[in-house]
Amino acid sequence: GQNIDQPTEMTATEGAIVQINCTYQTSGFNGLFWYQQHAGEAPTFLSYNVLDGLEEKGRFSSFLSRSKGYSYLLLKELQMKDSASYLCAVTDSNYQLIWGAGTKLIIKP
Amino acid sequence: EPEVTQTPSHQVTQMGQEVILRCVPISNHLYFYWYRQILGQKVEFLVSFYNNEISEKSEIFDDQFSVERPDGSNFTLKIRSTKLEDSAMYFCASNLPELASGGDPNTGELFFGEGSRLTVL
Numbered sequence: 487g488q489n490i491d492q493p494t495e496m497t498a499t500e501g502a503i504v505q506i507n508c509t510y511q512t513s514g515f516n517g518l519f520w521y522q523q524h525a526g527e528a529p530t531f532l533s534y535n536v537l538d539g540l541e542e543k544g545r546f547s548s549f550l551s552r553s554k555g556y557s558y559l560l561l562k563e564l565q566m567k568d569s570a571s572y573l574c575a576v577t578d579s580n581y582q583l584i585w586g587a588g589t590k591l592i593i594k595p
Numbered sequence: 596e597p598e599v600t601q602t603p604s605h606q607v608t609q610m611g612q613e614v615i616l617r618c619v620p621i622s623n624h625l626y627f628y629w630y631r632q633i634l635g636q637k638v639e640f641l642v643s644f645y646n647n648e649i650s651e652k653s654e655i656f657d658d659q660f661s662v663e664r665p666d667g668s669n670f671t672l673k674i675r676s677t678k679l680e681d682s683a684m685y686f687c688a689s690n691l692p693e694l695a696s697g698g699d700p701n702t703g704e705l706f707f708g709e710g711s712r713l714t715v716l
Contacts, residue, residue: 519705528686528707529638573638582651583705587637 488512490586492574497592498564506559506572506589514579520548520559521573523588529573532559561591569593597621601687601708608677608715616672616711618687627670628688628705629662631655638686644670677715684710 490510498504510518517536521529535541535550535557547560559572571588578584600619608614620627629641642652642662649662661673670689674681687708 521705526684528710529705530707531704534704575638580651583640585638585640 488578488584490574490576490584492572492586492589494587495590495592497594498561500564500566500593500595502564503560503562504564504591506561506574506591508557508559508574508586510555510557510574510576510584510586512576512578512584515552516577516579518548518550518557518577519573519575519583520546520557521575523571523573525570532572564593566593566595597623597706599687599689599706599708601685601711603711604709605712606714608713610679610715611676614674614677614681614713616674616685616687616713618670618672618708619668620670620687620689621691621706622668624689624691624706626650626690627664628690629672630686630688630707631683632686632710633680633683641672641685674713677713679715682713682715684712686710 492508519534520532522532523529532546533541533548535548538550538552540547540549545562550557561568569592571590573588574586576584599621602617627644630638631641632638640653642656643650644662647664659675663671688705690705
C-alpha cells in the first residue's frame with residue numbers, strides 16, 4: 487500500500503530551528519510537496535522537490551533523498567505565526583497526489 | 596494575485612438533502628480538483644477534472660458525488676442525499692501543468708480555495 491509517515495506533533499521555541507521529517511512508500515515517485523495549513527484554513531504551498539538535494543527558500547528549506555524515501559522540511563528563525571500543520575504529499579507513478587496526515591507544529595515563546 | 600474562490604464558506608444542511616459547493620478556479624488554469632478534510636484528519640483527494648471531464652477520482656467519490664463545469668468559470672461539486680459523515684471542509688484547487696514535465700498536472704503547485712465547511716445534521 488501507499489504510505490506517508492510524519493510525526494503527529496512537534497514543539498519548538500520561537501527563534502529556534504526545527505526539522506520535520508517525512509518518509510514515504512509509494513508506487514513510484516514523481517515529486518514531493520510540502521504544504522502549510524493553519525487551523526481552519528486551506529493548505530498553502532511551501533516547496534516542491536523532485537531531485538535529490540536541498541531546496542532553500544527564505545527561512546524554509548526542503549530536502550529530498552529518493553533512494554531513502556525521505557524528505558525533511560527545515561524551518562529557521564521560528565516565528566509564532568509558523569504554528570501550523572505541515573503536510574507532506576507525494577505524487578506517485580500515476581501522478582496521484584498522496585497526502586500525509588500532517589505534523590502539528592507548536593511554537594512556544 | 597489571482598486566487599481560487601469558493602462559496603459558501605459554511606453550509607449547514609439536514610441529512611438527506613442535496614448540497615452544491617461552488618468554486619471559481621484561477622482563470623488560466625487547466626486542472627481542477629476537489630479535496631475534503633474531515634476535522635482533525637488528513638486531506639483526501641476526491642476528484643480531478645480536465646478538459647470538461649473527470650480525469651481521476653478516488654473511491655470516496657461514489658455515485659453520491661458529481662462535478663460540473665457549467666460555464667467557463669465555475670466548477671461545482673454536488674453531493675446528493677448528504678450523510679452525517681459528509682461533514683467536512685471541502686477544498687477546491689486548481690493548477691497549471693509545468694511545461695517541462697510535458698504538461699503533467701501533479702508537478703505543478705496546487706492553488707487552494709479557502710474551503711467550504713459542510714455540516715450535516
